[in-house]
Amino acid sequence: MSSVDQITKPICEGDREVLLALAEASIRHGLQHGRPLPVDSTAYTAPLQQQRASFVTLLKQGQLRGCIGHLEATQPLVADVAANAYSAAFQDPRFPSVTAAELPLLDIHLSLLTPAQPLTFDSEADLINLLRPGKDGLILEEGHHRGTFLPSVWAQLPDPKAFVTQLKIKAGLSANHWSENIRVFRYTTESFP
Incomplete structure (x- = not known):
């Protein structure tokens, strides 16, 4: 193992x-x-x-x-x-x-x-289509901007587009910001109780 x-x-x-x-x-x-x-x-x-x-x-x-x-x-x-x-x-x-x-x-x-794994995508729409609502935690990075949402945040933001938009804001980027330099990593969590 x-x-x-x-x-x-x-x-x-x-x-x-x-x-x-x-x-x-x-x-x-x-x-x-x-x-x-x-x-x-x-x-x-x-x-x-x-x-x-x-x-x-x-x-x-x-x-x-x-x-x-x-x-x-x-x-x-x-x-x-x-x-x-x-x-x-x-x-x-x-x-x-x-x-x-x-x-x-x-x-x-x-x-x-779990250890974060990089996601490969060509656009914001492509990224949104890769997401697994309720399961994925995300780390979004660009330059010195960085933010994360735990999977539990899906309870408040169940729409994948809204999830990504709010994560960009948390990272210090504008809601409509997009560039080819954005990197996103996916992880899952074991949460309790």
Whole structure:
């Protein structure tokens, strides 16, 4: 089995629970110590020790309260989740830091990313036809502009053209911008709970 196959294999329910508990523990640690929970990855199961990219999304009463993650795998999954949980709670520039009073009101959602694969297309219409609504996460890049939408964003933007348009805006480009220098990468996620 290749390393990519191992990374795309879903993790077991027990490991999911461990990651969710770890994310909450890192936020609690951040409230007390002002930094992410230090993690010894060797204390966890093999799937949780693999280098994987993740996003941590915090919701408060169904509303976004923070979302931070990595697009590339640079560290063991447990360390990535701990770091991203801390960052989502305390470093998302869209929100003030989470308070101790808010912690019991937060719902923590994790998205584990597969390695991103480049898409080949000749036009914006061609790109839109390649998309798999509800399944694809996208990274759009041109020059120093870069943005991503997780697959969960399809719930708010189910139309592929609107999905691409809003992703261009998120990347700092205009809604109608198009050039042959745009690069797009596709990934999927394993999201829970």
